[in-house]
Amino acid sequence: MKILVCAKRVVDANVKVRVKSDNSDVDIEHSKMSLNPFDENAIEEASRLKEAGIATEIIVVSIGSAKCADTLRTALARGCDRAILVETDMVLEPLSIAKILQQIVLRETPDLVLLGKQAIDDDANQVGQMLAGMLDYPQSTFISKIEVIGNVLLTTRELDNGTEVLELSMPAVLTADLYLNEPRFIKLPQLMLAKKKPLEHLMLSDMDIKLRSTTRLLKAFDGEVKKQCKFINTVPELFEVLQAKKVI
C-alpha cells in the first residue's frame, strides 16, 4: 500500500498572530513556522501503518516557498520515505492546493491519500474533501481511527454528537483529526537520516495546471476580544452572579 501525505508549513501553534498596522494582511514574516499539527497526525498514522508492515511507501508533498523543504525534512524524519516540494511564491487557496495535489495523485497513484483535517492558519478544512471530489474517490473526514482489513479501510469519524464507522475501498482520501494518534518525538539521529532521503523539487510554473483566485482578502483585524474581568472572592458571590445571569 502506497500512501501520500501532505505537509503544510504554518505559523507555529504557540505564536500569537497579529495583523499589519494598515490592516491589509496578517504579519507573519518573522514568525516561527512549523509543520501543521493535523498533518503531523496524518504522517504519524502513515508511519505506523508502515511499521506494521501494511504500508510499503510514504510520499510526502508540500506546496509553497523553498522554505517548505524544512517542513518536508521534518516529515521525512517522522517516517516518510521521499518528499516532493511544489515550489511557488504564490499564496494558494484550498482549491488550488487540491488541484495541484490531484496532479501529484495522478502521477504517483497512491492507494491512500492521508491529510490533516484542517490547517491551523486559515482553518479552512477543505482540501481533503475537494481532492476527493475532483478524483471521485471515497472520503472519510475527521477520522480518529483507521483499520486496514485486506483491501478495505475501516475508519472511525468524529461527528458533532458521536462517531461514525465507514468502510472504504482504495484509493481513498482520509483526513486526520487530532485524536487519531499522538505524534512521536523526533530525535536528532532521525533528523540526520532524513537529510539522506530523496527530496524532489518541482516548480509550480512548470506544471500544467490552471489556477485562479476565488477570493480576495480585503482587510484583516485583530480578532481577539479581551474583557475587563471583575474579580469576586467567594462562592456566595459566585452564586449571586449566577442568579443575576438567570442561570439559577
Next chain:
Amino acid sequence: MKILVITHKVTQNPESNLFNVFGAVKKLSGQCDVLVVGHNLGSIVDEIAKYKVVSKVLKLDDASLEHILVENIAKQISEIVGGYTHVLIAADSFGKNLLPRVAGILELGQISEVSAVISPNIYQKFIYAGNVLVEVEALDDIKLLTIRCTSFNEHLDLRDTQAEVEEIQYTNIISNKIKFVTINIDNKPVDLSNAKVVVTGGRSLGSKEAFDTNIRELAKCLNAGVGSTRAAVEAGYANNDAQVGQTGKIVAPLVYLAFGVSGAVQHIAGMKDSKTVIAINIDQNAPIFEYADYGLVGDLFEVIPQLLLRLQQF
C-alpha cells in the same frame, strides 16, 4: 441573487443549526430555497416550509439516503447548485464534510465559517484560531459558504401559507466504494452546541471521576452543556465531541463557566462569543481571566462542592 440552503434530516425536527443559517440568509437577501436531503422527510419538510425566509423547499427523499454518505449525493447537489448564486450550509460535521466535496467537483472556491455578511459577496471570518478576523470578497459566480452558526441569531417570521414543496428525483449513482457501518450517538442530556449555559472543565480536574462528580454534576444541576478543553479530552476525562476550541466545537452560550481552564488561544477560539464568561482558576495569572467577565481565584475542588451544596439548599 438566488440562495440555496442545504440541510439534512437528523431527527424528526429540522436541525436547530438551520435556523442560524436562515439568520445569514436574512443578512443576504432574505429569501432562499432549502434543499432537504434524507429519507422519510415528510414532517421536517412541512416544518421548514412554515418560515418566511423560505421561498421553496426542494425535497430529495430516497431510501438510500437514510444514512447520508457524501459520495451518494455530492454529484447531484453539484448539479442543483448550478441554478444559484449563493449556497449556504451550517459549518457542522455534515456541512464541513459535504460542501468542499461539491466545491471540488465544480472547481469552485469555498469560504468556511462565515461569521458576518458585509455585502452579497463580502464576508467576515476568523482565521488563526480566532486571533485574526478577515474580510474577504468571494469572486466566483456561485458563492459556497459554510456558516458559523453561533454568529447568526435572527428572529424568523412565519409565513401565512406553507411554501411550495418540490420533489426532486434522486439521480445520484450509489457509490460502491464506500459503505456505512455504524453510528454511535452520544446521548447527552443537553446538546453542547445549543446550550444556553456551558460548564467546562480543564485538565486540572485530574481524573475522569473528578470530572464526572464536579463538572458533569454541576452541569446537570444547571441544565447546562458539558464542555472540555483539548487537554482534558486527551487525558480521557471527556469524549472528543465535548472539546471546545479551534478544532473542536464553537459555542456561544449566554453563560460560559470555565473551571480549571487556563485559556490557551485555541480554547478561547471556541468560546469567546459567549455572552458572559465566568472563570474559576487557582492561578490568578491564568490567561482565561483576560477573556472573562467574572473571575474567581480559587480551588475548583472547594468551589464546586460548595456551589453544589448551595444549589441543593436553594
